[in-house]
Amino acid sequence: MKNKRIGSVLMCLVFWSVGYSQEVGCEAAKSGFLRFDGACISKIASNNCVNLDITDSYDFEGKEFVFVWDMGDGTTLEGLNIDHCYEKPGPYVATLSLEDPITKATIKEEASIDIIIKGSFELIMEPLEDVRTNIAESASFLLDYPDSAYQIKYTYWDFGDGTFSCEETPDHIYERTGVYYRSLLIGLESDIDRVTLCANDSVRVKLADPTAGMLTDKLDLLTMDSRYIEDKSIYFLLKKSSAGYSEVEGMDDLIGGINYRIVAFRGNRIYDSGDITMPSDSDQKSIQQTISDKTKQLADQEPLRLDPLFFELDQNELSRKMKKSLDDHIELLENLPMMKVELGVYTTSGGSFNRGVALSIKRAELIKQYMVDEGVEKERIVVTNPNTSRSLINSCLTGSDCDYVDESLNRRADFKLKMRR
């Protein structure tokens, strides 16, 4: 078995792929794809074991022969009903012989049966992240298969936007934003068998940042608290209508006479351009230029932030200082109606876990209620489950003896910015 990363495909496969992707081969793969009506199976477990049962052929009226199976891989087993697991995939021939324990007679090749051990297969499409319009992305997959016996005969990609490819690692460009459902069909063949694997995923395509990631690069370079490190920097170009803000889906959405807004955020940090009004006679090029200029201005500034709140030990009410900080958060959210906030509340690692969870819930309720009372829509505040998200920001573990500073950092409420859908 071989775990093959197709992204670094061998030259021979490249040659094959090029040849195969031409004319008949790709057309055949495409028609096969369009006809494919089976369940999309991305994983086939190895049925590497067999049970051979000849009980129904036991017909000796009392004569006790010894049944000996040569399993074809060097293993011999005795019995009317035997089990065997093969180490390697491939075709085998199991052959039955009989031995008479009294006369020592051996009768060879009484029966034989073909056994095909396929091995295991697994196809995984490598997910595409932060896909942007008009930027080529390389589609690739991981394929685990018994490469000693099987060869890839065809690869067929359906990108979900009406385009297809028979290359193994095609580059593809989405022209419009949206969610696309990709499908991948791979056909493998051995001398005696054919296997078809299929995988699906969805790709969210966002509008390309006209500054090629100026804001997101800046956010990526920020020194973030550890709890935000995993958060991706995300860029949005929004257009404003009577229904609110919506994402610009493609360059042909850029027209004059409406307001646009640039938002780029990561964790608790956010760049926000505010509304950018485009004159009605603006053409696409001038709008792009305006957006680019505004982005550069933003990049010269520090992003806005939602700072965490820190609690004293066993504190279960909001202090004046906390409320002051929350007021700032509320004001910021009022200016960002397209955003919501994810609220995570944590306690120290010491003491009872359940008590810590209960305290977290209580503090989260206090914060959420305060924000709602001050005008933030309830559905814009999402509280993470403290049972499963009791994130600590240092090496303190439940029951460990941590110093006061570390534990103070853990007694906190975090805010993460998210785009409202």
Added chain:
Amino acid sequence: MRYLRAYLVGTFLTLFLVTHGQRIPNEIENIDYLVTFGGNAPASWGDDDHIQIFFFLIPNEFTEPIYLRVFDPDVGGTIDEIKGEWNSAHRISIFGGEGAHSHPDARKVDPVGEFKSGNLLASKVFRDNPEFDGKWYTFGPFNPVEGEEDPEIPNGRIFKVIMEGLQGDDGNLYQYFLSADPDVNEEVEGSNAFTYEYSFRLPVASGEISHIYPFIDKNVVSITQHNFDFDYDGELVIYSVSKNRHKVKKSADLKWASSMHEITPEEQNTTIEIQIIKQGKPNNNMVFFLRNQYEEVIRFYSIPIGGPPRYKYQVNLKYYQKDED
């Protein structure tokens, strides 16, 4: 009905037998020698009647002279079985013409009545003759048309060969070869041989398996096997397309044993196989014959019609994963 059966047999003969050599006993039977004891030998030595009758079937298409060659026809030397001193005389007689096979007495298990029916074509008595010991003796030439045309076995002519133990008590071990050449064994293409009662020397080594091949026609619904003087020397089983070594009753020293076995539809019009699985007793000779439900004797063919049977195993194959409970 009898003619239909015969036609089927004839067809099989034509289809399947053209490529096999015609040594009797045949190599695929794993029997080295036929055996016939002198007329004074006790039956306990493995021969119940001191006579062995074989029939040779020559296809109509074969028109060249034929020869019956006999290996080690004398009764003496290293191959035969001595009892005291060499004192035996055996006669080999070849018959053709009307009645050679079709006469009812010719097809009986026991050599009684007119079993020497037909025209005597050749005969010779052998004793302890060193010049024939371990050598081939040739009878013939015979014109194939001298054989009998028996409608029961169409498309050929039948010759009958009788080996008689006239006197003495020694065992004569021998082979036949129906030959197209007087000096070397040259197969008569398409020929076969059969007998109604088989007397032969078993292999010595334990674990050796001998095979004899009766043909079961489409009207047979049961058979009764009879074996003599097996001495419990291993196992006797029936093997066929639908019998995976049915155990049959086996005989003790100087005894006959018999057992009845049903015939399945799959076995009709096929050759079945009697497997004799040897346990190792030296110099063991035995006699075997079969009857059908009408008490008719069933022919053992030297070359199995349609080839040796093959039991159809039902092998149930199931695949599963290693970690499956």
